[in-house]
Amino acid sequence: MMERRKSTPGTKIAVEHLNVHYGKKQVLADICIEIKERQITALIGPSGCGKSTFLRSLNRMNDAVPGARIEGEVRLDGENIYNPRFDVVQLRQRVGMVFQRPNPFPQSIYDNVAFGPRILGIRRRSRLDEIVEQSLREVNLWDEVKETFRKQNALTLSLGQQQRLCIARTIATRPEVILMDEPASALDPIETLRIEDLMRALVQEYTIVIVTHNMQQAARVSDWTAFFLTDDGQIGKLVEYGETGRVFTNPRDQRTVDYITGRFG
């Protein structure tokens, strides 16, 4: 296994005793985890194990789900984001998100990337131009669209380009954390590899948390791996968490062994 870790990374997000209920159904129980700064943390596990729900609880996207109830603490740089005084809008500028299906707005490439900066109040054209170009360069889309990005509708891009555009849109507001919900599952293998390379480049600057169905992807790309599984009561729990190399080569829990060797899921 590759040794990618820097010297003892700090904790970016500390989750303590997180419980999530949707109405009467409990989806996650007693999740405790420390997400390391400028590292890639992969959340793996079978469908319905609550890993996406967990991801969404890190930027409070579950708030909008009717009947959602969240207990416990999620501390971003030591501050509990579920504190009523914590500004959700500001939280989402610090913790950005990339979705499973590429979902650019049906507008120009430029307007897509400029959306976040604009709603932050940046209006100066030269500043926006700068941000758009830099963001497109960071996701390696610049060379493909530099002639047309001001006018070309984002929906005319290929799916893989669209997803890189969505990543550019997310990093345009300079978040500290990027959450990715199966960002490559709608893409072909070549585009998938591009996204993975991109993640390795972005992790120099950003803390990344990725949900993935694909264990090879988790092994290839992540520094840390968290394995989620539902218990007998269909409640999602964190079974094992550790450095990716260790989790895949020397798992401590028998259920992790069974899952990564393909015995279920």
Added chain:
Amino acid sequence: MTQRHLIQRLGFIFLGLVGFLVVAPILFVVGSIIWRGAGALTWRFLIEMPHNGMKSGGILPAIVGTLVLTAGVAIVAIPVGVGAAVYLSEYATDNWFTRAIRLAIVNLSSIPSVVYGLFGLGLFVLFLGFGTSILAGALTLAIMTLPVIISTAEEALRAVPAEFRTVSASLGGTKWQGIRYIVLPQALPGILTGVILGLLRAAGETAPILFTVAAFYLPRLPHSPFDETMALPYHLYVISTQVPGMPEGVQNATALVLLALVLTMNLVASIIRSYFRRRREW
């Protein structure tokens, strides 16, 4: 020819006839109005005051009156209607109150227009003391137009994928920013369609303005919102039924002007719609 083919042929002929029956009255009405009205439709007819008990001269005050009333309706009904639609689609939760609002909107759109006229007479003309005036007429027409605007605008807003709102929120947008910068622009063509349909209906209505603004014979242009005014639909009603010995050419030319006005607005609506649609799918 087999029997099956014969039946098919007969079926086509029958369906074609039915289709013709739909188009025929429109062709006949438009054709007969043009045939009998075009002769009387001169440039002077459009820009002159009526003379001689409306039997000669032009219909300028009626044209201006209808345009002013429609503009008044637009000023009142567009912000209120679109605002209500945004509230219903984006903010209101599904409870008995919002369901009651929706039920009210559906019912409002099925109320006969003469009832709106009486309502306007009671509320704006008498109770609020606006008198028979452009203000009272435009407000009455606006209330009649609101259900059309609200329901089409709400539909257009709901057609915008929920995902866009989520993405906007995930980028740190407030709910309002998501609506303002993503949802409303996406829904704009649909909203415009509803608005123009509503305004068309308002421009062509007679009953709501009957008691609230329309003047029988007022050969001058309105000066203030508290003036009465002539208006095309009511003028048409007057010269068709209330004035004996009216030249047929004048009646048909007036109808032609009203028709042209409405069709032009319709055309503008289609152009705006297709422009936005092209821009969106580019």
